[in-house]
Amino acid sequence: MNEPAHEKAPAKTGIETLPPMQANIEPLIHTIRGKQVIIDSDLAVLYGVETKVFNQAVKRNERRFPDHFRFRLTDEEYTSLRSQSVTSKERGGRRYLPYAFTEQGVAMLSAVLRSDTAIDTSIRIMDAFVAMRNLLAENAVLLERLRDIETEQAIFQKSTDERFDKVFRLLEGESEPAQRIFFEGQLFDAFSLLTDLVSRAEQNIVLIDGYVDVHTLNILAKKREGVIATIYTSGNRLTQGDIEVFNAQYPSLEVHRTKAFHDRFLVLDESIAYHIGASLKDAGRKCFAINLVRDEMLVSELIGRLADTR
Template sequence: MTEEEKGLSASVIKTEGASGGMLLAPSNEPVIRNLIYTVRGTQVMLDSDLAMLYGVETKALNQAVRRNINRFPERFRFHLTKEESDSLRSQIVTSNAENGRGGRRYMPYAFTEQGVAMLSAVLRSETAIRVSVQIMDAFVEMRHFIASNAALFEQIRAVELRQLQYQKTTDERFERVFDYMETHEAPKQKVFFDGQIYDAFELLVELVQKAEREIVLIDGYVDVGTLNILAKKAPGVAVIVWTHPRTHLTQGDVDTFNAQYPQLEVRHSTAFHDRFLILDGVEAYLVGASLKDAGKKSFGIARLEDEGAANAILTCLKQ
């Protein structure tokens, strides 16, 4: 036995308890399993973890291997690439200080199961043999676990593939919708016929949701049905409703609305016959029926193309 190997054996022997039994009792085997990783499709352990289990320094362990390098072909022990080392580091929860991995100036070595078995022959101590047996038992247990759950893993992979395919299909559908929206302008006018209550409601809600700061509605006949549409506005958008003094909308209705969808203000005017919806002070729509009656009879909604129309209506309201 070389002096170096004697030193390794002495270091390992120091890890034995007072009774001569290993500190790595069977109850500690789950810790060993946690130190087994999969690299290049093979289960391996890192040199620093093995050195910790054997009770020696990582440098000393690798030096012993180099003195017997003919026993460690590539399939027994290989150098990790930087990418492989970084990937493993992201999987390891324990801190570098706890595992003694901090401050290394070279990439770790990975030992396969055969490489671990060969280590016991290199270290040449009964303690090293017992530790290697525990490690190889952990390798075997891991293989049995993978084999017994192969069907489950396959099912998980199948689910993941279906999810990826579904996500891809969904993304493609959204892209087609967005492309259509970019190449097709929204209709400037729309006619609804008797019975198209939902269609009318849907378009009015879409218009209300376009507002970013303020909605002004001029409608001589409003009630809680009108508020149901205005409630679809974006948060923080103020609403001013101009309606007939004899409106069916009560102050209690306004207070209830403001408790959840502030801020609504109701003002009165008899100066308008038609209904108008003005968004952010610049976009004006002529609505052929009161919002509460939308779809009950045939009516139309048309955007006013005159750029000054919205301002002219708002100016009239201030007089």
């Protein structure tokens, strides 16, 4: 009985010596010199050939692979690439620096490696390049949106912080009731409240009082160090010598003469103002009241009128 005739095996070419790899291709795509590329050794595995055979096939068609299709890595680029876990590890190392193939270079490979397997593999790789490019584009849009959100959050946070600071300052300024009435004889209570208000100013104090003297300076002496105090008065009970003595220990104090005001006001940091029913030097000797001026526009107008009196 005759043995059945065996079909003659197809002749093997150099590009079909190993089974092609069916693994995920995206991890093999790297960004080098601002371009998406795949290394020759990884391409060789994908096409099912040895790296040497793969590069020999490309070399025979070198005119098809200009620099923007294929370029050799530098030592630094190769060292950086080897540190990445997704890079394929070659057995026994290699004598020469690898080549990197761009998307155009991979497209050209289908014209060089003409087997059905090579064509199918080229299609898979090209699809992977497109998928990676789309992913990068989506990430770029996402990152831009995240940057916009971060910017908006920073602006909102700054605005919120400013509002909270203002609220806290107002709360601090109103730890005492917004309105207080002191009756005759409450000298110490009135003095304590006035010195407490003065001590809250962080930058400047403006006092409008037609009758000031050294007793008034005793209250202003409770201000914080470095806070500038300015008095607008119509009286002459405070001498230049009194001002100089005060400034020697509690700088700085300025006194301006004006008859433009009848009532007394205490303004802290150009933002918080109190209307005071008695001169500070007489606070507590007779019944008087202290009221917080809640209208910010009125406070601004008051400060503006002060500038006109100089």
